[in-house]
C-alpha cells in the first residue's frame with residue numbers, strides 16, 4: 001500500500017505537490033484552478049507593500065528553459081485581503097501566503113494576511129547578499145504571526161549560508177529555489193529584439209533550473225534541521241522523487257503549470273504514487289534524504305551490458321569518446337580495455353541496456 005501523504009507542521013497534505021508563486025496563483029480564481037488540478041496545498045503569489053508594475057512582455061518559453069521578468073503581485077495587499085484571500089480560504093486546502101521583501105514590508109503585511117494563512121513564505125529575491133535584512137524580515141514575521149514562516153532562496157546567492165542564517169533567525173522551513181538570473185533571450189527572427197521587456201533581462205525557470213535547484217536542496221538539507229521544499233523544473237513524478245531523495249519534504253511547481261496547464265499537480269502526484277508502488281516504497285519518509293545518505297559514487301569497472309534490452313539505437317556508441325562501445329548484429333558490445341569508466345553511456349541509454357558495472 002503506497003502512502004504519499006506528508007505532514008508539514010500542522011498541515012497534513014495528501015501528497016507533496018503544490019504550486020509555486022507565479023501567474024498560476026495570481027488570484028483566487030487561479031488558486032481554485034490549482035485545487036481542481038489536484039494540488040495538495042496552495043501558495044498565493046508574492047504580495048508586497050506596493051503593487052508591482054511589471055514590464056511587457058514578461059514571459060517566453062524555450063521548452064528546456066523559460067524566461068520571465070514578472071515581479072511580485074500586481075494587486076495591492078488591500079485587494080488580496082478584502083477579496084482574493086477570503087475567497088481562496090473557502091477552497092479548503094492549506095494556504096501558504098508569499099510575502100516580500102524587507103522587515104518593514106513584512107511587519108505591515110504579515111498581520112493583515114494572517115487570518116487566511118496556514119504558513120508564510122518570504123521571498124528573498126530582491127534582497128541583497130547580506131543575510132541581515134532577510135533575518136530581520138523573518139523576525140518581523142515571527143513576531144507578527146503564530147504560523148510557520150519559510151524563507152524562499154534565490155539560486156544565484158549562497159544558499160547554504162542564507163539557509164543557516166534563516167534558521168538562526170527562527171525560520172521554520174526553507175524553499176529552494178526562485179528563478180535564476182539575470183539571463184537574456186534574443187529573438188533573431190525579429191531583428192534582434194529582446195524577448196523580455198523592460199531592461200531586457202529575464203529569469204530562468206523550468207527544466208534547465210532543476211539540477212541547480214536540486215543541488216541547493218541537497219546542500220540546504222544537509223545544513224539545517226527544518227523542512228526544505230524543493231522547486232525548479234518539476235514536471236513529472238520522477239522529478240519529485242529526485243527532490244525527495246535530495247532531502248526535500250515537499251515540492252512546488254510553477255513553469256510546468258504555465259506551459260502544460262493547472263492539472264499538472266495531480267498528474268505529477270499520480271505519477272509519483274505509481275513510481276513508488278513499482279519501486280516498493282510504502283511512504284515518502286522511505287524516499288526522503290536517500291541521496292544524502294548514499295556513499296560516494298564510484299565507477300571502478302566498465303558498464304555491465306544487457307544486450308537483450310538493446311534496441312541498436314547507437315546513442316551510447318556515438319557519445320563514447322573513447323571508442324569502447326560498438327554494435328554487433330544491432331546489439332551492444334564493449335572493448336573493456338578502452339573504457340575509462342567515464343559513466344556517460346549509463347545516462348545515454350534509453351532502454352536500460354547499460355547498467356552500473
Ligand SMILES: Cc1cc2nc3c(=O)[nH]c(=O)nc-3n(C[C@H](O)[C@H](O)[C@H](O)COP(=O)(O)O)c2cc1C
Pocket residue numbers: 020021022023045046059066067068069070071072073098123152177178179204205206207209231232233234252253254255256
Ligand atoms: C512567470 C513567473 C513568475 C514568478 N513569480 C514569483 C513570485 O511572485 N514570487 C516568488 O517567490 N517566485 C516567483 N516565481 C518563481 C517560481 O515560484 C519558482 O520558484 C521558479 O519559477 C522555479 O520553479 P519552476 O521551474 O517550477 O517554475 C515566478 C516564476 C515565474 C516563471
Ligand code: SF4
Pocket residue numbers: 302303319320321322323324325338339340341342343344345346
Ligand atoms: S563508461 Fe565511458 S568510456 Fe566506458 S563505455 Fe561508457 S561512455 Fe565509453
Ligand code: SF4
Pocket residue numbers: 309310311312313314315316317331332348349350351352353354
Ligand atoms: S544506447 Fe542502449 S539501446 Fe542504444 S545502442 Fe546503446 S545500449 Fe543499445
